[in-house]
Amino acid sequence: MSLGRFVGRAAELEALEHWWESPFPRPALLWGRRRVGKTALIERFSAGRRVVFHTAARRPVLDELAELSHRVAAAVPIPGRDLLSRPYERWEDLLEQLALAARDEPLLLVLDEFPELIAISPALPGILRAFLDRSRGRTQLRILICGSSVRTMEAIQDYREPLYGRFDLTLLLHPFRPHEAAAMLPGLRPAERALVYGVVGGMPQYLEWWDQQASVSDNLRRLACMPGALLLSEGERVVNSEAESGSLPASILFSIASGKTKYQEISDAVKAEPSRTLDRLVQMRLVERQIPVTEEPRRTRRKIYRIADNFLAFYLGILESYRAEIERGLGPAVVDEIVADLDGHMGAVYEEAFRDHLRRLAVAGRLGPSVIAVGPWWRADGQDELDAVVIGRRERTKVPVMVGEAKWAREVDAARLRRKLAAKAAGLTDAPDDLRYAVCARESAVNADPDTLVVTAADIFAPELP
Numbered sequence: 001m002s003l004g005r006f007v008g009r010a011a012e013l014e015a016l017e018h019w020w021e022s023p024f025p026r027p028a029l030l031w032g033r034r035r036v037g038k039t040a041l042i043e044r045f046s047a048g049r050r051v052v053f054h055t056a057a058r059r060p061v062l063d064e065l066a067e068l069s070h071r072v073a074a075a076v077p078i079p080g081r082d083l084l085s086r087p088y089e090r091w092e093d094l095l096e097q098l099a100l101a102a103r104d105e106p107l108l109l110v111l112d113e114f115p116e117l118i119a120i121s122p123a124l125p126g127i128l129r130a131f132l133d134r135s136r137g138r139t140q141l142r143i144l145i146c147g148s149s150v151r152t153m154e155a156i157q158d159y160r161e162p163l164y165g166r167f168d169l170t171l172l173l174h175p176f177r178p179h180e181a182a183a184m185l186p187g188l189r190p191a192e193r194a195l196v197y198g199v200v201g202g203m204p205q206y207l208e209w210w211d212q213q214a215s216v217s218d219n220l221r222r223l224a225c226m227p228g229a230l231l232l233s234e235g236e237r238v239v240n241s242e243a244e245s246g247s248l249p250a251s252i253l254f255s256i257a258s259g260k261t262k263y264q265e266i267s268d269a270v271k272a273e274p275s276r277t278l279d280r281l282v283q284m285r286l287v288e289r290q291i292p293v294t295e296e297p298r299r300t301r302r303k304i305y306r307i308a309d310n311f312l313a314f315y316l317g318i319l320e321s322y323r324a325e326i327e328r329g330l331g332p333a334v335v336d337e338i339v340a341d342l343d344g345h346m347g348a349v350y351e352e353a354f355r356d357h358l359r360r361l362a363v364a365g366r367l368g369p370s371v372i373a374v375g376p377w378w379r380a381d382g383q384d385e386l387d388a389v390v391i392g393r394r395e396r397t398k399v400p401v402m403v404g405e406a407k408w409a410r411e412v413d414a415a416r417l418r419r420k421l422a423a424k425a426a427g428l429t430d431a432p433d434d435l436r437y438a439v440c441a442r443e444s445a446v447n448a449d450p451d452t453l454v455v456t457a458a459d460i461f462a463p464e465l466p
Contacts, residue, residue, distance in 0.1 A: 006044045007183040007204075007463075009037070012171055016045045019169040020106070020142060026132060026166050027143040031153035032173030033284070034241075035205035035234075038146055041173065042110055051075060051108040052098070056116035064117065065089060076101045091124060095131045099139035106140040114145045115152035125162040132166055150284055174285060175202030175309070178353045179360065182461040187212035190457035191410075191442050195342065197461070198349040200231070201310035216342075217335050224319055224338070225331030232326060235315030238286075248277050253307065256287060257316035261304040278305065286312055288352075293375030293389045294400070294428070302380065310349055318345055346408040351376070351387045354406035354440045357460040358388055364465055367436075368392060368401060377403075377428060384424040388438065400429050404438030404453070412441040414448035 019028050032038055046053070052075045054068045069087030072078065078097055088094040101107055111117065117124055128143075135141070147153045156163050157170065176184070178197055184207040185193045195216060200206035209230055211219055224231040239250050248270060255269035266274050281287035288308035291300050307313040318341045322334045355374050362371040373391040377400075378384060390402035403425050405417055417439045425432040438453035439445050445454045459466070 006040060008176055008180040009041050009044070009173075012041060012173065013045060015169060015171060016041075020045075020049075020108075022168065024137050024140070025142060026136075026168040027128075027145055027163075028169035028171070029153065029157070029167045030144060030146045030171045030173065031150060032148070033150065033175075033203075034148045034237075035203045036173050036175055037204040038148070038173055039112070040204065042112070042144065042146065046108055046110065049108055050105065051110060053110040053112070055112040056114065058116040058119055061121050062087075062089060064120065065091070065094065068094065072098065076107060091121065091127045092131065095128070095135075095141075099131075099135050099141050102139050102141035104140070106142060108142045108144060110144045110146065112146045114147045114156075115149040116147075118152065125156065129162040129166060151280075176204060176207070177202060177356055178460050179357075179463055181207055183463040184208065185210070185212060185461075190461045192216075193461040194350065194353065194442065194457040195346065197353070198310055198342070198346045199314050201312070201314075203311065206231070206234070206311060217339055220338055221332060221335050225322075225326050225335050227327050227329070227331075229326075229331075231311070231315070232319065232323065235312070235319060238309075238312055238315070248272055248274070249281060252277055252281065253286065253312070253316060256305050257307055257313065257320075261306060263303060263305070266305065282308075285309060290376060292377045293373050293391055294377060294398070302378075306348065308352075313349070314345060318342070343408065350408045350440070350442075351406045353460050354404065354455060355388045357440075357455060358390060358402075358404065358438070360465060362390065366465075370394070371401070372398065379427050384427050386421070386424055386428065387440075389428065390436075400425075400435060402436040402438055402453070403428070404440060404455075406440035406455075408442060410442050411444045411446060412439055414439045414445040414452050414454060416447070417445075418449075418452055 016028065019025050030038060030042070042053070052071050054071050056064060059067065066087040069083040072094070073083040078101065098107060098109055155161065157167065158164060181197045181202050182193045184204065185196055188196065196207070196210050200210060209223060223229055239253060251270040252266060252274050255266050260266050260269050266278070278287065278289070282289050286307070286309050288306050290304050290306060291297060291302055295302055307316060318338055322338060325334060355376070358367065358374045361367050362374060367390055370393040371390055372393050374388060377386045377389040386403050387406050388404040389400050391398050392401040403421050405421055407417070418437045421437055422432050425435055429435065436451065436453065438455060439448065440455040442457050444456060448454050
């Protein structure tokens with residue numbers, strides 16, 4: 001992690017610790033997109049423990065087993081066998097030997113990039129299931145299965161697959177939220193953290209690429225405005241691989257980024273039925289399906305789609321349009337144009353960061369009792385949009401208790417913004433005077449009365465709530 005420190009992932013570490021302490025736990029499954037920090041999390045969790053860590057590389061089966069045998073030899077003694085000269089040739093033998101090595105003391109076996117193992121050894125899930133069934137209760141071997149292919153890792157859990165029902169823990173690792181990303185950017189001011197988060201999102205690896213001693217222009221020149229630059233190449237990789245390849249996911253992503261946010265608009269643009277692909281993109285948190293927070297998700301037709309991953313939104317919405325000229329060597333000349341485009345890009349990013357902050361406050365009990373939802377709202381005709389509405393439960397009824405608006409402006413007039421919010425809220429509730437109001441700016445708000453919640457980047461991008 002950045003600056004040699006491990007940041008965030010407290011909930012995931014707690015879940016792994018609970019799994020580890022369970023008697024005779026069945027395997028754990030950890031998956032997530034590339035660059036999301038799976039390896040760093042595993043290394044943190046396994047520190048100080050006996051561990052055999054193997055990362056698959058789609059080698060021939062015997063080569064994978066030989067590499068894994070070397071890992072075993074370095075981690076635990078196997079009586080009567082020199083694994084360097086006589087490695088395992090069958091998965092069954094390897095698993096049985098590790099089970100014996102963990103008879104009296106826990107041992108962690110990490111099988112990273114498990115989909116690569118399945119590709120060269122399709123029988124492995126069935127072999128692993130048989131091993132788990134016959135070794136249950138007689139070994140302290142803990143098996144942690146990891147992977148970056150989201151589709152394959154989810155398919156492993158399907159009821160038709162051999163390992164269905166054999167996992168005691170499943171963890172899908174997501175990119176960092178704003179306050180978690182902030183912990184990786186200690187050298188920047190809050191507003192600068194917000195801008196970096198808007199460009200690279202919450203992927204730990206991307207955040208690590210950012211030079212906190214350099215300007216935004218210098219970082220973009222190095223990371224995005226040279227042929228083969230990291231962010232330029234990464235954007236293409238995300239579209240092609242994280243969207244599970246094929247033309248339809250990429251076409252959907254490009255259509256949403258171009259402003260086609262309604263289902264029918266997307267369908268018309270890609271000339272195909274996009275439902276299942278949209279569902280997958282939403283599940284992967286590349287796309288967000290937004291509905292008014294007062295609506296029932298399964299009943300409403302008032303849905304719009306937006307690119308949810310900040311880096312992908314930056315790549316598709318800004319960087320892609322300059323890509324051809326960057327590849328021709330014009331990158332240094334377009335850096336200033338890209339920087340100028342960032343203000344428009346940051347509007348939606350900052351609104352979602354504001355909503356995320358309100359959720360943190362709700363969890364901490366700062367927004368009153370029984371808060372059950374935070375989200376945007378708009379009228380049926382699409383007008384009077386509210387960036388954030390906080391829904392509470394009062395006497396078994398869902399009611400709005402707070403409305404708020406976020407502006408990517410250095411300073412806002414809180415009194416003026418509150419009046420606008422009250423006018424919009426009249427379409428939301430018959431009692432707008434009973435609501436609390438929240439206003440959000442980049443750095444400060446003036447003319448705020450004591451009842452108005454003022455939020456700035458210093459609040460949103462603080463690793464801990466004040």
